[in-house]
Amino acid sequence: MAVFFRGMDARETLALTRAMVESGVRLDLKGLGKPRVDKHSTGGVGDKTSLVLAPLVAAAGAAVPMISGRSLGFTGGTLDKLESIPGFRVNLSIREFQTVLEKTGCAIIGQTEELAPADRGIYALRDATATIECVPLIVASILSKKLVEDLDALVLDVKVGEGSFMTSLEAASDLAQNLVEVANSFGTKTVAFLTDMSQPLGSAVGNALEVREAIETLQGKGPPDFRQLCEKLAVRMVLLSSPGEELPRVREKIARLLESGKALERFREMVAAQGGDPRTVDDVDRLPRAINQKTVCAPRSGWVMAVKARQIGSASLALGAGRRDLDDRIDFSVGILVHKRTGDAVEAGEPVCTVHYNREEQWALVQGTLQAAFHIGEKRVESPPLIKRMVEG
Numbered sequence: 440m441a442v443f444f445r446g447m448d449a450r451e452t453l454a455l456t457r458a459m460v461e462s463g464v465r466l467d468l469k470g471l472g473k474p475r476v477d478k479h480s481t482g483g484v485g486d487k488t489s490l491v492l493a494p495l496v497a498a499a500g501a502a503v504p505m506i507s508g509r510s511l512g513f514t515g516g517t518l519d520k521l522e523s524i525p526g527f528r529v530n531l532s533i534r535e536f537q538t539v540l541e542k543t544g545c546a547i548i549g550q551t552e553e554l555a556p557a558d559r560g561i562y563a564l565r566d567a568t569a570t571i572e573c574v575p576l577i578v579a580s581i582l583s584k585k586l587v588e589d590l591d592a593l594v595l596d597v598k599v600g601e602g603s604f605m606t607s608l609e610a611a612s613d614l615a616q617n618l619v620e621v622a623n624s625f626g627t628k629t630v631a632f633l634t635d636m637s638q639p640l641g642s643a644v645g646n647a648l649e650v651r652e653a654i655e656t657l658q659g660k661g662p663p664d665f666r667q668l669c670e671k672l673a674v675r676m677v678l679l680s681s682p683g684e685e686l687p688r689v690r691e692k693i694a695r696l697l698e699s700g701k702a703l704e705r706f707r708e709m710v711a712a713q714g715g716d717p718r719t720v721d722d723v724d725r726l727p728r729a730i731n732q733k734t735v736c737a738p739r740s741g742w743v744m745a746v747k748a749r750q751i752g753s754a755s756l757a758l759g760a761g762r763r764d765l766d767d768r769i770d771f772s773v774g775i776l777v778h779k780r781t782g783d784a785v786e787a788g789e790p791v792c793t794v795h796y797n798r799e800e801q802w803a804l805v806q807g808t809l810q811a812a813f814h815i816g817e818k819r820v821e822s823p824p825l826i827k828r829m830v831e832g
Contacts (some may be wrong), residue, residue: 440568447575451777452617453624455575459583460625462557464533466504468589471540473502476592478672479585481605481614483598484752487775488654489517489547491669494705496676497544498696499689501580502590502677504540505547506554510761510769513752514603515649519761523647523727523771527715543708555583567669568822570588578617580769585622585729594666594672595619600637600828602748608633608827615830623832628679631830634668634822638746638781641665645760645774647726648795654723657703664780664825670694671826676817683806712787727772733802736808737785742819746781750812751792758796782822785815 447455454748468475479491493503493713507529510516518529531539531548550559565571585593597615598605605611615631615699622629641662643652654663656669673693678684679787696702703720719725755761759770776793791813796802 440570442575442752443570444575449620451537452575452578456579456582456586456621458584459555459557459561459579463555463587464553464669465539465587466533467590468502468504468537468540471502474591475502475504475589476594476676477503477505477585477590478594478676479581479594480596481598481603483636483640484516484602484632484748484755485641485644485649485798486521486598486668487517487641487643487649487653488596488665488672490520490650491656491702492673492676493545493547494657494709495580495669495693495696495702498702498705499673499677499692501544501677501680502534502540502788503545503584504590504769505545506550506584506588507547509549509765510681511765512763513749513756513761515644515646515761517547519769520646520649521547521715523650524710524715524719527710528713531554531713539709543705543712545569545705545709547709547715553818554587558583574614574617577614578621578754581610581618581620586625586627587768590627590675593622594679595629595631596672597631597633598636599633600635600748602639602752603636609803612828612830619830619832627717629832630675630679631831632672632675632826633828635825635827636748637823639748639751639777640668642777644649644751644755644777645758645795646769647728647770648774648776650726651723654706654720655695657706659698659699666697670697730776730797731771731795731799731802733794733796734790735792735794735806737779737787737789737791737815738810738814739815741785741815743779743781743783743785743791744816744820745811745814746777746779747812750808751775751777754812756805757798757808758794758801770797773801779813780822781822820821
């Protein structure tokens with residue numbers, strides 16, 4: 440509570456982060472013989488970038504050890520998305536984690552008992568005392584889980600907008616600057632991107648639906664905004680972890696890995712190595728599917744002025760795709776497909792989104808919220824820039 444009200448200076452934040460890192464085991468992954476790089480996102484609606492970035496950057500020659508989290512509130516969690524793949528295991532031991540990394544070059548797991556255990560205890564206290572939204576505590580929490588991974592480099596995706604926890608550019612910039620400074624102080628080369636979360640990222644919101652979209656993107660397809668962000672982050676991950684590489688060459692390599700199917704093959708290998716059914720990668724109908732689908736339609740013609748990410752995230756949560764409390768159960772099959780984005784033209788009666796649900800009361804619960812999420816006006820507006828700023832050390 441004192442930290443929440445008084446804050447911490449840079450030296451104190453660094454000391455807290457170091458104490459949390461050293462509260463448990465630190466991995467030694469130098470034996471992999473590859474540059475080691477990870478990415479962390481502060482979370483947003485439709486953010487499934489980790490599912491693409493881990494295999495994509497691994498296919499580019501790096502090792503990607505990724506410790507991820509679960510959904511809480513209106514934002515999704517990488518672990519929940521992966522668990523919608525039949526059999527996929529995120530609760531690996533450290534030894535299993537290392538084995539998967541040696542075999543495939545990438546692995547995505549949850550935080551284990553041995554890794555930064557102080558973070559688990561302190562986070563529980565923050566939750567109980569309403570001190571979650573405190574920059575020094577956020578910095579120490581995020582970085583303690585990343586710096587135990589023995590990384591050469593780290594790329595941060597700090598979301599900005601109503602569909603994230605940092606709604607203002609000023610607050611997000613402050614968080615990004617603190618994260619970069621502390622991580623670089625540990626000798627981990629780090630940059631942060633501030634990216635737009637005023638509207639959902641990509642089209643899919645909901646666990647199995649987002650896995651489908653990630654697989655489509657690894658096939659060289661996928662929504663343009665989502666693919667663009669994945670490529671930008673992947674290029675920076677490679678450049679940061681392998682300083683000898685040149686930007687044009689890395690851009691070409693990343694695009695080629697998506698188009699050729701090599702990144703998809705690496706994802707298939709990771710799925711199999713972590714106990715998942717690799718047939719899902721080639722036949723997405725093996726993923727959980729909701730019983731019902733209904734569309735929300737535009738009430739009038741015009742231009743989409745805004746697509747409110749938080750309202751769509753809240754609707755997805757109400758369907759059962761997320762959790763309000765850590766013990767809540769997830770319905771992997773439900774979610775929302777967004778068909779219109781800010782700046783798009785729309786005709787009266789044209790679908791703006793499709794709801795995937797299992798019980799009729801769920802449709803009644805979210806229909807009004809989703810209708811209100813799409814603001815339609817008479818003048819065209821520009822879609823907000825996807826990447827707002829980059830923060831370097």
